[in-house]
Amino acid sequence: MSDQPSALISPIPLENVPILQLRARLKTELSDGNRLGLLTAMSSPNGSQIISLLVQTLSGGVRVLISQLPHDAASYASLTPDIPQAHWFEREINDMWGIRPLGHPRLKSLVIHDTYPDNLFPLAQQVSPALMRKRNNRAAYRFSVVQGNGVYEVPVGPVHAGIIEPGHFRFSCLGEVIENLEIRLGYVHRGVEERLTNCDWKAMRHVVEAASSDTAAANAVAHAQAIESLAGVQAPPDIQRLRSACVEIERAACHIGDLGGICNDLGFGAGSAAFAVLRGTVLGIAEMITGSRFMTGVIVPLSHRNMPAKPLCTAAANRLHECRKQLQSTIPLLLQNSSAIERMEGMGVMKHSLAQDFGLVGPAGRASGIDYDVRKVFRLPEYDCMEWQTPNLYDGDVLARAKVRATEATTALDLASVMLASVTPVSAPESVVELPADSAGVGIVEAWRGELIHLILTNSDGVVARYKIKDPSFNNWTALAVAARGNLLSDFPLCNKSFGLSYSGTDL
Amino acid sequence: MLPALLNYLRGARQTRGPVLPDLMDVNRGLPTLTSSPCIHNEGCTTCADGCVSDAISLSTEDTAMVTLDLGKCLACGHCTHACPTGTIAASRITRTAVRQRSNLVLTAGVTSPPAATNMREMFRNSLVVRYVSTGDNATDMEVNACMNPLFDASRFGIQFTASPRFADALLIGGPVPLAMHEPLRATFEAMAHPRLVIAAGMQAVSGGLFTGGYTKADGVGKVLQPDIWIPGNPPHPWMIIHGLLLAMGHPLAFANQLDP
Numbered sequence: 001m002s003d004q005p006s007a008l009i010s011p012i013p014l015e016n017v018p019i020l021q022l023r024a025r026l027k028t029e030l031s032d033g034n035r036l037g038l039l040t041a042m043s044s045p046n047g048s049q050i051i052s053l054l055v056q057t058l059s060g061g062v063r064v065l066i067s068q069l070p071h072d073a074a075s076y077a078s079l080t081p082d083i084p085q086a087h088w089f090e091r092e093i094n095d096m097w098g099i100r101p102l103g104h105p106r107l108k109s110l111v112i113h114d115t116y117p118d119n120l121f122p123l124a125q126q127v128s129p130a131l132m133r134k135r136n137n138r139a140a141y142r143f144s145v146v147q148g149n150g151v152y153e154v155p156v157g158p159v160h161a162g163i164i165e166p167g168h169f170r171f172s173c174l175g176e177v178i179e180n181l182e183i184r185l186g187y188v189h190r191g192v193e194e195r196l197t198n199c200d201w202k203a204m205r206h207v208v209e210a211a212s213s214d215t216a217a218a219n220a221v222a223h224a225q226a227i228e229s230l231a232g233v234q235a236p237p238d239i240q241r242l243r244s245a246c247v248e249i250e251r252a253a254c255h256i257g258d259l260g261g262i263c264n265d266l267g268f269g270a271g272s273a274a275f276a277v278l279r280g281t282v283l284g285i286a287e288m289i290t291g292s293r294f295m296t297g298v299i300v301p302l303s304h305r306n307m308p309a310k311p312l313c314t315a316a317a318n319r320l321h322e323c324r325k326q327l328q329s330t331i332p333l334l335l336q337n338s339s340a341i342e343r344m345e346g347m348g349v350m351k352h353s354l355a356q357d358f359g360l361v362g363p364a365g366r367a368s369g370i371d372y373d374v375r376k377v378f379r380l381p382e383y384d385c386m387e388w389q390t391p392n393l394y395d396g397d398v399l400a401r402a403k404v405r406a407t408e409a410t411t412a413l414d415l416a417s418v419m420l421a422s423v424t425p426v427s428a429p430e431s432v433v434e435l436p437a438d439s440a441g442v443g444i445v446e447a448w449r450g451e452l453i454h455l456i457l458t459n460s461d462g463v464v465a466r467y468k469i470k471d472p473s474f475n476n477w478t479a480l481a482v483a484a485r486g487n488l489l490s491d492f493p494l495c496n497k498s499f500g501l502s503y504s505g506t507d508l
Numbered sequence: 509m510l511p512a513l514l515n516y517l518r519g520a521r522q523t524r525g526p527v528l529p530d531l532m533d534v535n536r537g538l539p540t541l542t543s544s545p546c547i548h549n550e551g552c553t554t555c556a557d558g559c560v561s562d563a564i565s566l567s568t569e570d571t572a573m574v575t576l577d578l579g580k581c582l583a584c585g586h587c588t589h590a591c592p593t594g595t596i597a598a599s600r601i602t603r604t605a606v607r608q609r610s611n612l613v614l615t616a617g618v619t620s621p622p623a624a625t626n627m628r629e630m631f632r633n634s635l636v637v638r639y640v641s642t643g644d645n646a647t648d649m650e651v652n653a654c655m656n657p658l659f660d661a662s663r664f665g666i667q668f669t670a671s672p673r674f675a676d677a678l679l680i681g682g683p684v685p686l687a688m689h690e691p692l693r694a695t696f697e698a699m700a701h702p703r704l705v706i707a708a709g710m711q712a713v714s715g716g717l718f719t720g721g722y723t724k725a726d727g728v729g730k731v732l733q734p735d736i737w738i739p740g741n742p743p744h745p746w747m748i749i750h751g752l753l754l755a756m757g758h759p760l761a762f763a764n765q766l767d768p
Binding site for chain 1: 532534536582641644651668688692722
């Protein structure tokens, strides 16, 4: 159809890289300005494979490297010592496949808890009820211990005080100051990826929407892109425009909600209430064009279910414009408020160099000088509808993240409004897609938390053999743990809220 | 700052009334069964064919019959669009919480048996709620929204607490995967008697699309015994508030609802 956005070039280039050369290769790729989008594994008849996905941040492309492990090999040389971003990916590979990255500096479980039976590697084997009944002798998880006179530990969670997802935070404190924070997740590991390789492809879209249900629209778009790139087809431009508008509405709603959350954690109830009301308005607009406050069930590969009529799109565009005005007059409650600024400034600092090492994405990255935005790199045509910038700050503190998110919420409302105003309903039949054998499909979206990647790999029968979701939070959790250091324990909720990460998107 | 403050002060009253209204017409709502006869006996399986969460079952014993389990319903809108006879139609009521899991299962032409009367008059004027999230963060957001100025659940005497020790009711969202079984049980055990358990959303009610897997994410019912079940994916804040009001035995909860 029209000019192909670069993210969707199909087929996605696949390249075999010997496992022994992978570390050196990735190091070169990263120093050439490419990004490690994700690292995972999959089973093949000849043994396991390590899959690396590289994002070309300069030219806007995606490549997949496949490294075959020898038959029966259950380990390989860890990449983390040279490539810190690989840290959590390798822990996940160890959990889900039982493939051990040798020489990993801190190898512990990430998502599979002590409560699961021994030798359960959910993606490497068919999990039988007999295996699930086996006695569990898993070694208990060990937190890093900070030693020294007067150091004490504060365990928090998994059930947190507020209305928020579960996870465990182990603070080591000296006085009121956090010396170290170790974050243990996995409490909401629901087996999303296992489900995705064992379900009908029409059910997949609903499973991905539930992967991190506050990011339903972006996940549905990434899924649609991945299926389309795999099948070598494309949805009509109006449908792509509508999808991007949905992603922008989701971004606005979530950033506005979290700005309210920041107010709440500052003890500033009036600000919190004002943002909550605005978020409600944005969700009402989402409901108008999709029939659902979280925009579920409409974004599908090749098509769009219940495409809104032209007058409805125009009305929604106008309401978004109104909403933007209200947002503009609400943001100063937080960002021109000296008592709020005083709390946020200099707190939870993420340095640029570390942000680079950890491969931070999204608003948290952009608050620390990481100028990476999927929308800019992959230049989807609908984003050329107006002039817009991504904010880029260097302070890396709570204030910078709040500023970035406020700016992005405003831009998102603008973009969504302009995009919706130019959507003309089209009918695109949702035809059954034949998936090619031994191929890869990639969907990449700037979700509200940052770079979201869906990777689908098919086997020689054209059946989905591996479905990997990389939620943006996966890259950013380590940053939260590091940013908390040196701050007061009682300031942690505010720091946490400024990152606003997804537990379920990480645990999957 | 000053213009922002003035703007804020000029803002009209935001809190929504009347309470528990139907959803807006644009919302696709949840499906319901009407009195229009089903034509499954003529071979129609349109609704069940497109239902990815197995919420619909069909039978031809006796007369054609369709059974719809709201506790499994994703609210994707497939069946309400596809049903050729209008037997399944969209419903936008927000008074959807029930006391018996079986009352979420609708069968055409069959009235649910009367629910056991188990009114907890004790919490009539005040309900303190501890929320536990177990893997559905959209439900978390909607629970949060219950307390914002629009829905303002606190006007009914509902408040959320950080400590299970202070809580009358345990509200749970998400499918409760294995690693959350023990923390959830421990939270419940920490609560004083009398205490209520409320499952919020289809994932909490049935595990949704995650049920039957190795993570044992089969819903709250496999770990605790819910007193109130709230359907929806995620449940709208009004649906959550209805569930809480039902738990309180509040008079507002008792009109046009699924419970007989």
